[in-house]
Amino acid sequence: MKKLIIANWKCNPTTLKKAKELFDSVKKITKHLKDTKVVICPPFVYLSELIRTSAKSLGGFVFGSQNCFWEKSGSFTGEISPLMLKNLGCEYVILGHSERRKHLKETGGMINKKLRVALEAGLKPILCIGETKTEKEQGKTKNILKQQLKEFLDNSMAQLVVSEVEPSLNHLILVYEPIWAIGTGDSCNPGQAAEVLSFLKELLSVLLNPEILKNIQILYGGSVNSDNGLNYINTGFDGLLVGAASLTPEFPKLLTKLI
Numbered sequence: 001m002k003k004l005i006i007a008n009w010k011c012n013p014t015t016l017k018k019a020k021e022l023f024d025s026v027k028k029i030t031k032h033l034k035d036t037k038v039v040i041c042p043p044f045v046y047l048s049e050l051i052r053t054s055a056k057s058l059g060g061f062v063f064g065s066q067n068c069f070w071e072k073s074g075s076f077t078g079e080i081s082p083l084m085l086k087n088l089g090c091e092y093v094i095l096g097h098s099e100r101r102k103h104l105k106e107t108g109g110m111i112n113k114k115l116r117v118a119l120e121a122g123l124k125p126i127l128c129i130g131e132t133k134t135e136k137e138q139g140k141t142k143n144i145l146k147q148q149l150k151e152f153l154d155n156s157m158a159q160l161v162v163s164e165v166e167p168s169l170n171h172l173i174l175v176y177e178p179i180w181a182i183g184t185g186d187s188c189n190p191g192q193a194a195e196v197l198s199f200l201k202e203l204l205s206v207l208l209n210p211e212i213l214k215n216i217q218i219l220y221g222g223s224v225n226s227d228n229g230l231n232y233i234n235t236g237f238d239g240l241l242v243g244a245a246s247l248t249p250e251f252p253k254l255l256t257k258l259i
């Protein structure tokens with residue numbers, strides 16, 4: 001399976017012109033990638049135009065959105081549905097990002113509903129989980145990750161195993177994003193991240209059947225740049241979620257190392 005490098009542009013840039021320039025700088029490199037796929041996640045407002053103008057590009061990249069709603073259509077002012085995104089040409093959707101949990105007060109239950117509908121609409125969810133600095137210092141990392149997975153995937157571990165959602169979970173991308181590492185420059189030590197990776201694999205192996213498990217990719221995110229990115233891939237992660245650095249020349253530099 002190809003490694004996934006996800007560019008989360010967050011609420012940037014502020015003009016379509018800059019978004020196109022940023023996309024062009026990435027596109028130049030992606031056409032040379034063989035074993036890596038780049039998922040570009042711009043703000044909603046740029047998706048349509050970037051997808052349209054990229055139709056004749058050489059590839060190596062696809063598009064994702066940074067969020068979606070938990071219904072396919074209806075009276076939900078201001079919301080964007082997973083079906084709209086799928087029909088537009090989006091392949092992935094980021095769900096459960098800690099910034100949405102913090103600033104938009106998204107709960108585990110909301111993320112669980114979004115995940116189900118995103119899967120139904122045919123989007124591949126990029127599900128983020130991670131602990132805070134305090135939780136890490138209190139030695140609670142594993143419990144927190146287990147609890148988040150339980151809430152996001154279903155509301156009960158037992159149910160998850162037999163859940164009707166399970167068959168489509170093979171499109172799931174799980175990202176370990178320690179909250180204390182996001183946007184701080186304080187990236188997780190690759191050795192510690194690898195320990196979490198083993199734990200997540202073990203946890204998923206109890207929850208899901210091997211057929212589904214073999215398709216699930218686990219990524220690392222949190223202050224990734226061109227210097228540290230490869231360390232996570234070398235310790236066994238299936239890719240990276242890149243925030244701030246995806247808006248700078250750091251990103252093409254990181255991708256160049258993956259050619």
Ligand code: PEP
Nearest residue numbers: 182183221222223243244
């Ligand atoms: C993120 O957006 O999820 C992220 C990891 O951001 P950054 O790379 O800036 O830490």
